[in-house]
Amino acid sequence: MGKTRKWLHYIPDRISDAMRYVCGRMSPDVRLIVVVAMLVGFSALSIYITVSSIYNIGKRRGEQMRIERMRQLELHPGISKDSIHFNHDRKHEREQNGKTAGNGKEE
Structure with a gap:
């Protein structure tokens, strides 16, 4: 511990002495x-x-964050109808399948 303290005082003193020497020689x-x-x-x-x-x-933040345009989500892939018509058509299909299956009952 004693040697470390001596070095901590010795190094700044050496730097200070060197600066005084260099600056003292200048006009x-x-x-x-x-x-x-x-x-x-x-x-x-x-x-x-x-x-x-x-x-x-x-600048860097803009490169990381890519902004895309919003696009319309497809609720049911492959079907280009909106949800109201889609549900109505599915109900109609179920009714038709029920009749063709020979039940004779409507759902």
């Missing part, structure tokens, strides 16, 4: 140019990521 004009260049670069990257994210919000 104030060069430092200003580097800071402004980094500011412009990171700002452009931030704007690009923001605009790209806004542009792609619905």
